[in-house]
Amino acid sequence: MSPIPPDVDFPSRRLAVGGLLSLAGCATSPVAMVNLVQDPNPPAAGAPIETGLDASTRMTAPVMLDRQGPFSFVVDTGANVSVISDELAARLGYQATGEAQVHGIAGVQLAPITRVGVISTGRVSAQVPRMPIMPRSRLGADGLLGMDMLRGRRLVMNFRSHELEIVHSRPRSQSTPVHSVGNKRRGDPVFVVPARIRFGQLIIVDAEIAGVRTVAFLDSGSQNTVGNLALKAAVARRDSNLVANLARVPLISATGQIATGEMASLPPLRLGGLLVGNMTIAFADLHIFSIWQLLDRPALLVGADVMRQFVRIEIDYGTREVSFVPPASSMTLRRALEKGFR
Secondary structure (H helix, E strand, O other): OOOOOOOOEEEEEOOOOOOEEEEEOOOOOOEEEEEEOOOOOOOOOOEEOOOOOOOOOEEEEEEEEEEEEEEEEEEOOOOOEEEEEEEHHHHHHHEEEEEEEEOOOOEEEEEEEEEEEEEEEEEOOOOOEEEEEEOOOHHOOOOOHHHHHHHEEEEEEOOOOOEEEEEOOOHHHHHOOOOOOOOOOOOOEEEEEEEEEEEEEEEEEEEEEEEEEEEEEEOOOOOOOOOOOOHHHHHHHOOHHHHHHOEEEEOOOOOOOOOEEEEEEEEEEEOOEEEEOOEEEEOOOOOOHHHOOOOOOEEEEEHHHHHOOOOOOEEEEEOOOOEOOOOOHEEEEEEEEOOOOO
């Protein structure tokens, strides 16, 4: 990997709000309807929403730092660089070499940075000359594994077996046709959604929620799903009842910053040909939406609360595809047009 230029800031934010959902695959004709269990412990209205403290909702990987380890790092598809906890940095003797601006959910703050030679997990590795140091009490892990390890590779998250792999991207000639169904022997359907690269992040542009076209980011480091205020305004224009009398909740990031969100229940989220139903999200004016220049366009960070409901998700940054495998055991076949999904 090429070194990070010295003037590059480090966007890093963690968010969480509660709620759970059901899923539905929708392409053209028969679709897979997936009904999942509602979250038995949703957050209380107005209760602080911690981010980075519930490691059980996020996928971790065993990481070696300069051949030391392994250590447990949360895989964060929403962070552009990897982050090390203050406790681990002190344990390994990594000294602060300076400071850098870290972009959290509510703004920018300075954080110490350190030099780590090589980060590796599995069969892949990368040189990371500068890594921000953040409190472990906020990260909830030894560190975050960001896009400096994922760029150009394939992230495989198996939520059924609780296994995670970072491997080489597939050749484009081996990419899977959109809306294909595979793994028939095991009974798991595969829904493939094309994506694009924006500011180093993989985004799904063919997305829609409550009748509003939106940009969707898969953010494995965020415990829950958050929409921007442009999405809230667009939803309100279509159905003001959907965003009326919202419960206000504070969002607390890994940096310790606090932003205010409003919890809402929305109709299904469409990601390409896949439908995710019973969405509970928070609307918030997050600094990260400004960094990605998405203040005026509806956007949604799809967090681990949605992602963990699948059997497996593969994010291929080389072929720019996302493969979703919902649990076949809870699926029935229906027709998309009969349900009004388009």
